[in-house]
Amino acid sequence: MTFWAYLLRCSDGSYYAGHTDDLERRLGQHQSGEVQGYTCQRRPLALVWSQDSARCDEALAAERQIKGWSRRKKEALIAGDWADLHDAAIPPGERALRLRSGRTDVGAGCTNLENDG
Template sequence: MSAFVHMLRCADGSYYVGSARGESLDRRLAEHQAGTHAGYTYHRRPVTLVYAEWFDRIVDAVAAERRIKGWSRAKKEALIAEDWDRVQFLAKRPAARARSSNPTTSS
């Protein structure tokens, strides 16, 4: 059974990152929208799917979820925008970022 990691933009502008098993993201998104589970998104609805990635194994989706949850807001937004140069730049330590040029979004 496949699994996925997903990121939602909440009504308050925050991001929620989660993972789940399944073949389709539709059911999980419907649960978030309906407030089925009293969790982070319950009082932050409606939510919008901004990123999803599928995996063959749930352990890989959970690992990606944990990794992304630790990212800064800027790095999450670079991932959403598929700005891989910026994701890579933001992955550097602050001192290394200061020494290199800051990549900009599309010119």
């Protein structure tokens, strides 16, 4: 059986993350208003991202992770922009610290070129 994590764009521009074992049926339920809750008053909806999984717990974990993400991270996921997704994951305090220290490259093992001797 295949399970799905998915992301919908609502008519008000917000995003809704969910998971299911039947993506087409679930989208139909969202579109018809059969699913009460967040999406019911924000139709029409558009499927903007989905990922299949072999296990239900994997799809649920993906849904929960995405629900906690910022709008920027969700939009990077939709666009498939992995560099921006990674950059958006840096907490603002860490980003400020990196800028103050001159370390703007976020890759592992990067050095501050000004201090290389």
